[in-house]
Amino acid sequence: MNIELMTLTEVERVEGELGQFTVDLRQYPRFVDMDRCIACGECAERCPVEVRDEFNEKLNIRKAIYVKYPQAVPLKYQIDPVHCLEITKGACGECERVCPAGAVRFNDSEKLVSIEVGSIILAPGYRTFNPKGISTWGYGIFPNVITAMELERLLAASGPTAGQLIRPSDGKPIRKIAFLQCVGSRDYNKSSHGYCSSVCCMYAIKEAMIAMDHVHDLNASIFHMDVRTHGKDFERFYDRAVQRGIKFHRCRVHSLEPAGDSGDLFFRYITDDGKQVKDEFDLVVLSVGIETPPELSKLARCAGIEMNADGFAATSSFSPVNTVRPGVYVCGTFSGPKDIPLAVVEASAAASVAAARLSDVRYSLSRQKLFPPERDVSGEKLRIGVFICHCGSNIADVIDVEEVCAYAATLPHVAYVETSLFACSQDSQDLMRQRIQEKGLNRVVVAACTPRSHEALYRETLKASGLNECLFEMANIRNHGAWVHSNEPRAATAKAKDMVRMAVAKVGLLEPLSPVSVRINPQALVVGGGLTGMVAALGLADQGFPVYLVEKASQLGGNARHLVRTWKNEDIPSYVESLVARVKEHDLITVHLKATISSAEGFVGSFRSSIQKSTGTMTVDHGVVVFATGGHALKPDEYGYGLSQNILTALEFDKLHALRDDRVRNGRSFVFIQCVGSRIPGRTYCSRVCCTHSIQSAIMLKEEDPSRDVYILYRDIRTYGQREELYKKARESGVVFIHYDLHQKPNVMLNEDRLGVVVWDHVLHEPFKIPADVVVLATAVVPHQEVRELARYYKLPVDSDGFLQEAHTKLRPVDFSTDGVFLAGVAHYPKPIEECIAQAQAAVSRAVTVLSQRWIGLDSVKARVDHTRCDGCALCVDVCPYQAIGIEVMEGDRRKQQIAVNAAKCKGCGTCQATCPKEGINVAGFTYRQLSAQIEAALRG
Amino acid sequence: MRLTVAAEWLNSCAGCEMSLLNMGEDFIACLRILSFVHMPMLIDHKYFEPMGEKIGFEFPEADLGIISGGIRNEEHLAIAEEMRRKCRVIVAIGTCATHGGIPALINMFSNDELFRRYYRTTVATDAADTPAVVVPPLLDRTYALDEKIRVDVHLPGCPPHPDHISAVLTALMNGEQPRLPTKSVCDTCPARREGKGAVQKMRRYTRNPRHQADKPLTEMKCLLENGLLCMGPVTRAGCAGEKGEAPQCIRARVPCRGCYGPVQKNGNQLLDMLNALASNGIDIRNLPDRQAFLRFSGAHGRLNRPGWKTRDRQQEETAGPESR
Amino acid sequence: MTFEPKILAFTCNWCAYAAADLAGTARMQYPTNIRVVRVMCSGMVHPNLVMEAFQHGADGVLVMGCHPGECHYQDGNVKARARMIVVDQMIESLGLAPERFRLFWCSSAEADRFVSAVSEMTDRVRRLGPSPYHQGVGLSGETKEDLECASR
């Protein structure tokens, strides 16, 4: 609604300055009128021109008129002018003739458009490295060497083989597969990309796992230099892959050869125990890295921003989405390789920073979505529409969708049944709207995926078709069906029928509900006065919202006070000082030091929290809360820590170094031990920052005195992204890296006059003893214990590692499922400063979506009193965890009493409903009757 | 045309019939409109007319069959079935008929246990065999009427309030569906309620709640909130009548025990009450004999002998579905 | 024909249901015998709903909520636990094996716990055999009536 999509468009010129840019755009012709196209596909059906499909990595065919992929937004066809016969030769026009909507425009032409904007965000993304022509890998030579992107398409249900794992070259089923990592990454020789692409290890593991879902006895090997699973919960996924039998080989493959005429490939590699092995594979997958397409340098140029040597937009750690040109911001892989969560965080961060400077003119240009008036269905007979999704082949591969469809049509009150390839795609949504209207449907069931992610989308569709959004129910036949019963298609189909029957039974009892809205208190509470908290507080205050900043320590700054330089070598203390000063000076920020939260109540828009200080407790009212509670370094209980003055944690080492302590100054031999307390049973996660930190320190030691011996004992070096540069530099400066395994941890020898560290030497295959003056332990970053209690006050989930659990790992990385509460920084997961800042800015962005409104609509899942049944017995009053239920005395002589629910306080938990002996109070959408109908339907089959 | 009525009492106490008489002048008015063709308490129609020598029951046809009491023996069953055949509309009157009532407490025991105690091990009784001549054999347990015959109108209550007996008769005379209370006893209870959260545990009813005789009930605190088990919230309203000031037991400052049966026809007073108390975190260990929460609604298989519990287990042991 | 138990699970939207979603995303496999009723909180499950499930022939019933202390609604799960004592008592009075019912905690991240709970319950119920109230399994009309009335 407030986003205008301009596709096929390039930036030509950026003029002006922050707040008043003029941007010239070049819009290439689509040859299809987007307003008219209904994406019915008639045109592509008839188009005689076949073109290799770039989206599917040219593994299959598309037409000259096409959509890029089924979930494309906007879902509108376009004509490829290079291949179209009509455009090139004036000799076809078939599509124009068949288009029922009259949308084809052969006379469409390139346009120059000029727009006025206040801020600019650049998010042009990346392309994958093209390994073609580099003989080592044989890509383009051997047909069965493919890129991971190609495999991704092969594995995709909507891909060229409809998800079947067969070789595209000869259709041979794939039984043995090898992934070669770091293709186009960490490699100056073949690709000139020294950086780590950050995402390839994880996607390789994911693809291997999915491939194993397709072929259970698949033999999958991943050849890597380091396994870099440094993201939240990634390490656990890696562990699971190992358990599942995916083999990981720490070695770089230098050449591939064909195994005769079979199409198979073989290569030699060195195993962990040093033996050379020759092995054959059906398919070799190149885990290609990511790079900035060269044409983006033009964009950078006209936007007036700087690019760094790796070809990414240059940013500083302290302002990760800002460029050198004020008002122009970047996010995503344009500013460096990164995974989805971080890219999403940066997107929000960029939005926040861009909006901060425009907050004065907020809403001046925005438009509101208008829905048609709601149809009154109260007098209508039930007419249920059932829409069943193939989800490409995600569902349809396992579940017989047609059978479910036929079955649904037999269910009572079902007036219409339809299937779609992707029910959530724009055209399916439009069609659904159309069907609701033309068939007079008054209840809708969608059998597809999980309501937790997709219910909101369909509810919008209902609203758009004039139906109350509550008259909707989903049957989760994908997550709870096809995906988890992939080997039992019959049983999964039977279950899907049951699920549809349950949904139909429930939907018939659903009633239209009017939305509930609450007033928003435009103040924010930020918990945690570290760097993240301060950035968040400033971001909110800069947009004009008063902030309470609560810090348990006696000063602001948190862990950042112990850090010296970022990996980009920026000075941290001065940055922290400037932040502290700005926070203290800001009129809209109230800082509470030596303060903690002791209780909280309320809900989005109106929270009330108690701040406890030594002087007493005060309560503050606020509309949102941002958690930036951070974490701390683990105090280890291994490697002799505490038994010797010369065994230090990384932060202790930094401090001694800064103080020029003799131990460091005079030390000749330094041993860094990585993964102390990380990636171990019981603390599975990778602490993300320690590799970079140790390497920075090692380089510094070497720079100070190249004659020092510096060893880093590691399990995997995880200098992801452009940090890889540091790793290279360390190696070049003579830092010795020695790999160790979890089952063969190094031993610190204390009993002699000089410390020693014994580690297994993988080259010599014998224990290797390193004399050490200082042993530095790269200890884990751990969450604060008291966060659990805090989380309880605000009903937030905490994961098994003790970090706060965001609403969705990838798509909602700073939100919670609880509205109005956000998180950022190390409380979420260990991360370096620039990521903390980006996340803080993202949290601001998300918080402002609430604070900037006067009212916010709430979920209609609320308890409602049935006055024909409730008699005010008051059994439910005190079971309500939110004190949302009160007793009202009715007028009249008999002193009748009834229950009244405060909708703003009610969260719809249904404790009252489960207490009531007479169905006098029910949570809308989950009433006793509705659940009861589902139960009966579930067991009737 | 006068409506013909046949009335019977089965496993009952005559309380329902007393309540009918307690309609007072309405009763006389009813007598002018209704024509009773059978009603053992008041009129002399016999099963074996005219001289007690025919074989088989003889029941007159009637528009309305009013049956109080549940079904405990074969004769009750035969009478109920015969009435179902002869009457257009069957009204189950009283909680015994609708839910088994107090006599269904016997469902916690077997007939053997009952006879052993009654005829052979009671103090003062000269032990003897169980009577078996002429007297109709008992069924295995007490049944509510609708477990054995189709019932058209359920009028629970122990006894049902005369107002509602009157309402049912009036409605049926006018060919309408009777409208009876559907909420719980609390609906008619004027006691002050605030919530049960303050109650820590239930105590036995061994002393009276605080009250002053001249203060109105509207000033009395809810008995459940006084820590006394009151079945009001899980019991169908009705005892207060159409215009009554309060539920009858509450008028006596005595907590409800559930004599109208569950709020919803098929509700379970034990489950609902235990659930409500557990939900409120109330300790009920002080209350002995919680099964007796079902003392009025023990038919329909709700109250059972302790011995029948392990059917699942038996099944496991005998390795096959049980065919009892 | 082997006995395929019917298991009904009431799953909290915030934990077990999400865990089940996650199990799907992770393509974990588990028996198909389970049917899930999504509720907003385990504290929303009226014990009588459990009884209804048994009445309609469920061989096993699971109520799955968040770990104690992690309830999205403060303590709905604790109330659920308090109530399930009632369920246990009712199940016993119905003559059902208490193992047919289970209250289970599971966080939204614990897809594996969800999967193992479902698998374990399926195994357990398979061992127990059909519920006496399972449709068409050696059940006299009378007992069924008993059950129907004993619950609601």
Added chain:
Amino acid sequence: MNGGRPDAEKEKPLPGNGSGRVITIQPVTRIEGHARIAIHLDEDGNVSDTRVHVMSMRGFEKFIEGRAAEEVPRIVSRICGICPWQHHVASNKAVDGCFGATVPQAGLKLRELMQTMAHINDKILHFFFLAAPDFVLGSNVDYSVRNIMGIVQHSPELAGKVVQMRHRGQMMIEKFSGKVIHPVAVVPGGFSRSMSEAERVEMLDGSREQLEFARYAMKLAKDRIFSKYDSDTLSLGEIRTGFLGMVGIDDGALALHDGVLRLMQADGSFHEFSGREYTDFIGEHVESWSYGKFPYAHAWGEGFSMDPDSPRGIYRCNCLARLNVADRINTPLAQAELEEFRSRFGRPVQSTMLYHWARLIELLYACERVVQLLEDTSITDPRVRDEVWPRAGRGVGCVEAPRGTLLHDYSTDENGCITRANIIVGTTHNLAPINMSVKQAARSLIRNGHVEESLLNRVEMAVRAYDP
């Protein structure tokens, strides 16, 4: 009937009684309860034997086992919907005994007040609704009009007044105690609520009105019914037995609520004992053809026999028995009537049909007693209940119910739950006498195979007199 049950139920002729003719009267009507009379005729059509079968049992004594004793008075009231107050009070007295409770004076007074008021309504009901049709309309009118509806037709004014008086009496009880049928207001340790002065005054007015009605009823009965008693009537169902009833501990006067039991033999000699000692005097006999048990005076040491010609161990209770065993009545109007009654019929009186007369004398007494109790302002004392403490114990609660002496005998465990119970209700005491009276009546009425409906009704009248 389907399934042959009724046939199976139809009584078989007794062995050795040639003709095999059996006359069944079922249900016995205008009584409370389920009874069947079987009259066996011999070859000549004369009565060879009769039996009054009690056709059903509910097993209260069994199913109150395990119940919390303080709950039991609210359960056992369901033994009888006509006299629930009697069971309610007797049961509470038994639980008081189990728990060792003492009841405050006002509590005792309220209990007696309610119980006595219940007596009034019960007597009005029995006399006018159940028994009167036989006398007012005549025992030989067609059965279809021989009932309260017939009375409404025949004497609408009387019927209206009777219905109204009874209803008003019921409502008085209900207004104060909440529930009139299956009451709850009597509780172990006393009464559930106290009486306000306003309530006392209001009830006193009402009870004076009842007293007026009782006097009217007495006059009416004497004028229209008892004056017409002929010798046939007086001898209908007449048998010679002993009597059981309660009298005041100190004065031997008629007592309904509390006192000692007096077991009188036909010759007028008697034993006195407390309710707790009942097992020393009374045994219960079981016959194979009735669910009801037959209490008898085993203290007399003569065994049990229901032969009308030589009964053994048989005694009667209910109003006639109470008047027979009482030395006097402590209210003036009733005492005057008792004196007149005794002067005409002597003491003990054996004529079964005189139960009706005795009942009206008791009605008068009950009305007078209620006025007495309500005139005493101490009945409004707010201390009506002392807390009770559940414990192991035994208690026997005894009251005089309209239908006779009522005994509730309970034992409890440490938790105060019932372990054993025995209940002997008024009608049960009279089961053997009823059998005898029926036999006596049938023998005199049915001769040479001649039976008519009105004769059978007269047999039933012999039952009805006992108000079973």
